[in-house]
Amino acid sequence: MTTIEVQDLTKAYGATTAVSGLSFTVQPGRVTGFLGPNGAGKSTTMRMILNLDHPTNGSIRINGRPYTQLGAPLREIGALLDAKAAHGGRTARNHLLCLAQSNGISVDRVGQVLDQVGLASVAERRIGGFSLGMGQRLGIAAAMLGDPPVLMFDEPVNGLDPEGIMWIRGFMRAMAAEGRTVFVSSHLMSEMALTADHLIVIGKGRLIKDTSMTEFVSGDTESYVRVRSPELSELVSLLTHHGADVSPVDDHLRVRKMPAAVIGDLAAGRGIPLHELFAQETSLEAAYMAMTKDSVEYHLATSIAPEQK
Numbered sequence: 001m002t003t004i005e006v007q008d009l010t011k012a013y014g015a016t017t018a019v020s021g022l023s024f025t026v027q028p029g030r031v032t033g034f035l036g037p038n039g040a041g042k043s044t045t046m047r048m049i050l051n052l053d054h055p056t057n058g059s060i061r062i063n064g065r066p067y068t069q070l071g072a073p074l075r076e077i078g079a080l081l082d083a084k085a086a087h088g089g090r091t092a093r094n095h096l097l098c099l100a101q102s103n104g105i106s107v108d109r110v111g112q113v114l115d116q117v118g119l120a121s122v123a124e125r126r127i128g129g130f131s132l133g134m135g136q137r138l139g140i141a142a143a144m145l146g147d148p149p150v151l152m153f154d155e156p157v158n159g160l161d162p163e164g165i166m167w168i169r170g171f172m173r174a175m176a177a178e179g180r181t182v183f184v185s186s187h188l189m190s191e192m193a194l195t196a197d198h199l200i201v202i203g204k205g206r207l208i209k210d211t212s213m214t215e216f217v218s219g220d221t222e223s224y225v226r227v228r229s230p231e232l233s234e235l236v237s238l239l240t241h242h243g244a245d246v247s248p249v250d251d252h253l254r255v256r257k258m259p260a261a262v263i264g265d266l267a268a269g270r271g272i273p274l275h276e277l278f279a280q281e282t283s284l285e286a287a288y289m290a291m292t293k294d295s296v297e298y299h300l301a302t303s304i305a306p307e308q309k
């Protein structure tokens with residue numbers, strides 16, 4: 001099993017604890033999103049997985065072994081944590097050649113990954129002249145160089161244009177479909193909603209949730225059907241009789257535990273007119289905000305005082 005196993009992980013910087021007793025397993029065959037507010041400990045955790053930071057306590061296993069015991073790390077885990085972590089004076093090809101030669105990877109593989117990420121036409125350009133999006137693609141190429149079973153990305157769509165975002169979305173899902181373990185951190189809820197199958201959410205260094213995307217969205221904030229009718233009282237009795245949870249709100253009803261189609265059919269059968277029938281589904285963003293509201297380190301002010309004169 002090509003997994004990332006994190007067990008009781010803790011990282012303290014003096015009196016500040018960035019990660020505290022964190023445990024989770026990233027499984028193969030799916031895209032696992034890693035979410036949390038700024039300062040939650042996501043980047044610190046990813047750095048510890050790669051042995052760039054050393055944990056105060058706990059353990060991490062990649063394919064059953066610590067990173068330091070991997071015989072050929074690039075062949076077992078590929079990662080993009082910082083797209084700027086490359087010498088600006090080197091060309092894209094030479095940057096990847098250095099990585100390949102130091103890890104016993106064939107020269108042919110360099111051309112393959114450059115083509116895979118769409119950088120073949122700029123392979124001889126110096127990295128210092130790359131845009132942020134091109135740097136992201138080069139970082140992904142480096143992560144793929146050893147054709148590893150485990151891939152880890154920190155904010156991979158940062159700086160990408162819409163075409164690039166669609167490409168990385170499809171790329172991650174394709175890698176997971178091949179049976180690889182894909183672990184990705186992002187602040188873009190819209191992208192996670194379209195890409196991730198599973199979510200690990202942390203706040204203030206602690207685990208908040210480890211669950212499937214479906215369970216996360218459906219379980220942590222409410223979904224309901226908004227219904228308006230000139231015969232609300234009769235509709236309340238009808239829906240309640242059939243097991244719905246009905247709450248009158250101003251000029252409409254909020255109906256839970258009953259799909260919109262069933263509400264419509266029941267109302268039609270009784271001859272009750274409906275002026276509105278709208279299913280209010282929970283979004284990933286709404287679920288995330290509700291779950292992490294107590295873990296946000298920096299809150300926006302609710303109002304700004306007028307300038308004193």
